[in-house]
Amino acid sequence: MYRIASAIEVANEIAKMPESSTRLSKHLKNQTAWFSTFFRDVPMLIALSGRSYETDLERGVKISPDDLDKIKNYPDLQSSGASIQNLLLAATEEGYGTCWMTGPLYTREKIQSILKIKGPWKLISFVAISNPKEISRKVKEKRNIADEMVILD
Ligand SMILES: Cc1cc2nc3c(=O)[nH]c(=O)nc-3n(C[C@H](O)[C@H](O)[C@H](O)COP(=O)(O)O)c2cc1C
Numbered sequence: 001m002y003r004i005a006s007a008i009e010v011a012n013e014i015a016k017m018p019e020s021s022t023r024l025s026k027h028l029k030n031q032t033a034w035f036s037t038f039f040r041d042v043p044m045l046i047a048l049s050g051r052s053y054e055t056d057l058e059r060g061v062k063i064s065p066d067d068l069d070k071i072k073n074y075p076d077l078q079s080s081g082a083s084i085q086n087l088l089l090a091a092t093e094e095g096y097g098t099c100w101m102t103g104p105l106y107t108r109e110k111i112q113s114i115l116k117i118k119g120p121w122k123l124i125s126f127v128a129i130s131n132p133k134e135i136s137r138k139v140k141e142k143r144n145i146a147d148e149m150v151i152l153d
Contacts, residue, residue: 006104006111007040013107036103044129047111048084051120052076080124087127097132100125 014033019025039045053076058065069076088098102125104111112123 002114003040003045005114006107007037009107009110009114010036010104013110032103036101036106039099039101039104039126039128042128042130046087046127046129047115047117048080048087048124048127049117049121050076050080050124051122077124084125084127091127091129095132097130099128101128102126 011033014029014036017029019029052065052069054065055068058068061068063071084100088100091098104126105123108123112118115123117123
């Protein structure tokens with residue numbers, strides 16, 4: 001129910017986006033619409049929300065949380081990304097197929113209201129989880145770590 005309502009909002013929002021008259025433009029919009037709404041059909045959808053928090057440094061210095069966030073290059077968002085990646089790795093290890101989805105955030109405010117996510121929390125991403133048709137077991141040739149790294153003396 002939440003998913004269908006969210007998918008409809010996203011599809012409507014994308015449909016409203018201005019397009020040029022080329023076929024490519026239409027194609028890209030259609031592709032984006034699918035890329036951003038297929039979550040409506042997956043067996044499990046996780047909505048990750050997050051909020052910024054006050055660090056020890058913020059309590060000790062006179063810099064606004066927003067400025068500090070900029071200076072430190074958005075550690076809250078970096079942490080969220082790491083948590084999502086860990087979630088994807090764990091689900092993959094269990095044999096599930098996953099998709100990290102920020103496409104639906106075109107209509108973040110509306111989806112937040114459908115999902116009852118209230119400030120200071122913000123929807124960060126959806127993660128779609130499903131049973132893959134096939135599991136890729138292709139193991140790439142092991143590479144030599146020394147060939148991949150640049151060591152700065
Ligand atoms: C931050 C982020 C957001 C993404 N959002 C979407 C999305 O909304 N819809 C989607 O289908 N895939 C989304 N993806 C998945 C990418 O499309 C996927 O990583 C890409 O297809 C990689 O394909 P590959 O493994 O074949 O290189 C997202 C990935 C990242 C890292």
